[in-house]
Amino acid sequence: DAGVTQSPTHLIKTRGQQVTLRCSPKSGHDTVSWYQQALGQGPQFIFQYYEEEERQRGNFPDRFSGHQFPNYSSELNVNALLLGDSALYLCASRWGQNTEAFFGQGTRLTVV
Amino acid sequence: QQQVKQSPQSLIVQKGGISIINCAYENTAFDYFPWYQQFPGKGPALLIAIRPDVSEKKEGRFTISFNKSAKQFSLHIMDSQPGDSATYFCAAMRYNFNKFYFGSGTKLNVKP
Numbered sequence: 001d002a003g004v005t006q007s008p009t010h011l012i013k014t015r016g017q018q019v020t021l022r023c024s025p026k027s028g029h030d031t032v033s034w035y036q037q038a039l040g041q042g043p044q045f046i047f048q049y050y051e052e053e054e055r056q057r058g059n060f061p062d063r064f065s066g067h068q069f070p071n072y073s074s075e076l077n078v079n080a081l082l083l084g085d086s087a088l089y090l091c092a093s094r095w096g097q098n099t100e101a102f103f104g105q106g107t108r109l110t111v112v
Numbered sequence: 113q114q115q116v117k118q119s120p121q122s123l124i125v126q127k128g129g130i131s132i133i134n135c136a137y138e139n140t141a142f143d144y145f146p147w148y149q150q151f152p153g154k155g156p157a158l159l160i161a162i163r164p165d166v167s168e169k170k171e172g173r174f175t176i177s178f179n180k181s182a183k184q185f186s187l188h189i190m191d192s193q194p195g196d197s198a199t200y201f202c203a204a205m206r207y208n209f210n211k212f213y214f215g216s217g218t219k220l221n222v223k224p
Contacts, residue, residue, distance in 0.1 A: 004155070031210065042118070042201050042214030043156070056211050090155050092212075099144045099207060103155035 002027070004093050004104035012110045013081050021076040021107045025093030032074040033101065034066060037088040049074050078109075086111045115139055116204050118215025125222050131189040133218045135202035140183065142204040146212075147176065147187045150199045159200070160187070192222045 005024045013019050025032050031050045035043035045058035049068035063079045072093075078085055088108050092101040118135045125131045137145075143164055148156035162169045162176040162185065169176045175188040189196055202215040 033210070033212075035212075035214075040217070042116075042203075042216050043212070044214070045211050048210060056209065058211070092155075094210065097208065097210065099146075099161070099205065099210070100158060101210075101212070103148075103157065105153070105155045 004029075004091055004102050006089075006091050006104035006107050008107060009105065010108045010110075012112060015081055015083060015111055017081050018077065018079045019081060019109060021078075021089050021091075021109070023074045023076070023091030023093075023104060025072050025074070025091075026102050029093035029095050029102070030072050031094045031096065032068060032072065033092045033094075034074070034076045035090040035092065035103075036060070037090055037106070039087070043090055046076070081111045083111050085109065114216075115213040116202060116215045118202050118218060120218060121216070122219045123221070125192045125220065127192065127194060127222055127224050129192050129222075131187075131192045131196070131220055131222070133187045133200055133202070133220075134184065135186065135204075135215050136182075136184045137204045137213075138183070139204070139206070139213075141206050142213075143207050144205045145176070145178065145185050146203050146205075147174075148201045148203060148214075150201065150217075156201060189220075192220075194222045194224050196220060197222050 033048040034046040037043040047057040088106040091104045146161035150156045178185045203212045
């Protein structure tokens with residue numbers, strides 16, 4: 001079992017650009033959540049996808065959007081990048097309402 | 113408003129000693145309290161978790177103590193080892209919402 005896999009592992013973008021991050025959940029998991037972890041901080045919840053719909057959303061602007069595919073994989077899109085968007089973006093997957101969440105290794109996004 | 117407050121920010125412990133990390137939460141609706149361990153360049157990994165119907169849970173060298181009336185919980189690492197050196201995050205969640213609120217993290221350094 002490959003666990004939760006995220007791609008790419010590192011990314012450098014210029015302010016104002018758009019970025020897409022990808023996540024493949026752990027086998028058997030159908031719910032995917034995205035978190036932003038700024039340097040030296042705890043992860044902050046962005047949103048959660050289940051059955052291809054956004055089910056919950058944290059306190060993030062509309063520049064942050066996502067998608068879940070029929071195979072449960074997910075994408076996180078960020079438009080009009082700001083320097084403050086530089087962070088580690090984590091994907092977590094779980095099965096249904098099961099509370100145990102498994103995190104991927106994250107994508108380190110640097111905005112210059 | 114920070115939902116989960118964690119202390120200390122950093123901790124240095126001698127090998128064989130006890131590491132203690134504390135967290136306090138605001139929302140009495142939270143009903144699942146996990147601790148995550150994160151190594152540099154990796155995503156958080158679930159270490160141990162507790163529900164509020166028990167006051168203590170032990171798994172190997174790791175123990176969670178939970179005080180519902182004080183809205184506090186703590187992680188104790190017995191016989192701390194250099195391999196335990198990592199950043200530890202407490203979190204809280206309301207079961208049906210599947211959205212974690214993380215503390216700000218504690219960087220543990222176990223000296224050999």
